[in-house]
Amino acid sequence: MNMARRQAGYGGHFALLDELRGIAALxxxxxxxxxxATGVQLFPNGYLAVDFFFMLSGFVLAEAYEARLGQPGASGGMDWTGFARRRLVRMAPVAVLGAALGGLYLLARCLVAPERSDPLDQILLGNALNLLILPKLWHGPATGWELFPANGPLWSxxxxxxxxxxxxxxxxxRSTPVLALLVALSALAVMACAVRHGTLDMGWQASSLDGGLARVCFGFGVGLLLHRLRAALPTMAWIVAPIAALALVYALALPVQRLAWTLFLAMxxxxxxLIxxxxxxxHAAVPGGAWLGRISYPLYGIHVPLLAIVAGAAKRLMHGxxxxxxxxxxxxxxxxAAWLVLTRIDEPCRAALTRWLDQAGRPSPRPAAIRHG
Known part of the structure; x- marks a missing residue:
């Protein structure tokens, strides 16, 4: 460990964060x-990967945009609209595709097994909202209080x-002390909501919206706060990278699900x-980690509807x-499938959306003045 080299002076790419995002998505x-599908649970606390995603998002976005958003009028600065446009371009293609695949599954289930489905009008309305990355807030006979029945992970x-x-x-x-206070308050909110609901697996149902909001406030805030405090971190040797990867796997795979333990893991x-x-x-952690990190978002965004299709067909063939x-x-x-979605759909769509939004935001050229005389 070289204590003289601090993270604040590091302007390169945090390759390990991409790898850990890939491990968490898997x-x-x-x-x-x-x-x-299987009845065999290898990652009983796998849902806590969402909390880690929130932390990663806070750190990575602060690294990419905090300085630019802090000076919107300066050269290279960015205003809120430009930031919102970039986030829309980054997240929309995969999210919309996942909602569309899930909606097709729900429609197919409605036709094949109407007794296990919501009414058709509820399916269509819920899927229309999900395609806009908006939640369903009513109770369905089959989907219950799920916010995104077309594709569950869209809640996060x-x-x-x-x-x-x-x-x-x-x-x-906002100042770092204010940010630290908000993180502390959100930590209290997470604990209160987890005790109220009896689990940390909150946010994917309308009945636990408060828990989902608390989880994202805490996780995202931790990432933002760590980015503010990164100057105090030393640059560690390569051996720490696989240790961090193994620690993440340990947290998600250890078959202990008591509420106190899961709260300790998440908080x-x-x-x-992440520190x-x-x-x-x-440093890199595992072979192939960079590729897994690259496909992490498409994998997270489409795997549930694809699993629902396969599991539904398997249940009919294997009699449950x-x-x-x-x-x-x-x-x-x-x-x-995640790799194909990334390379054939997500990246081309993002490039096309970026070009379209750039052209839409570019002022039209003024007509040439007519000279008289």
Missing amino acids: AVCLFHIGTR LFFEIVANLAWAAFLVR VFLPCV LAVAAGR APLGLWGMALVPPLLL
């Missing part, structure tokens, strides 16, 4: 494979967008993992029996 995928993207826009509008110019252990990751951020360990064979196709 953990969520395996968690949902266990709950929806919705809350992340809200947090991103609120930060850019109100918090980016103490995972922030410490290690930032301190060793320029779970796939067991055979369900692990779904992982390579899901990774391939």
Whole structure:
């Protein structure tokens, strides 16, 4: 460890953060494979990866935009509208695709098994909202209070967008002590909501909206606060990178689900993992980690509707029996699907949206003045 070199002077890419995002996305995928298809749960606390996503988002966005948003009128600065436009371009293609795939599944289930489905009008209205990354706030006979029945993970993207826009509008110019106070208050809110609901797995239902808001405020705030305090971190040796990766896997895979333990993981252990990751951020952790990090967002955004389609078909063919360990064979196709979505849909759509928005925001040239005489 070289104590003389501090993180504040580091302007390069935090490669390890991308790798950990990929590991967390794969953990969520395996968690949902266990709950929806196999009956075998390898990552019983995989849902806590969402809290880690929020922390990563806070740090990475602060690294990319805090200085620019803090000086909107300066050269290279950015106003709230420009930031919102960039976040829309980044998040919308995958989110809309995931909602569309989930909506097709819900429609197919309504046709094949109407007794296990919401009414058609509720499906269509709920999916229309989900396509706009807006939640469904009513109770459905089959989907209950799910905010995004078309694609469950969209709940975290919705809350992340809200947090991103609120930060850019109100918090980016607040002092570090004020930010620390907000993080402390949100930590109290997380604990209170978790005790009230009896679990930390909150936010994906309308009945636990308060818990979802508390989780994103705490996680996103931790990332922002760590970015403000990163000057105090030393630059750590390469060995810390795999340690941080193993610590993340440990937190998500250890089969202990008591509320006190999950609160400790989300509010103490995972922030410490992020601190290690930032301190060793320029080092790689695992072979293939960079590729996994690159496909992490498409994997997170589309895996649930694809799993629902496969699990639904398997239940009909196997008369309701779970796939067991055979369900692990779904992982390579899901990774391939995420790669195809990234390269054939997400990246081209983002490039096209960027060009279109840039042209729309560019002032029209004035007509040439007519000279007389």
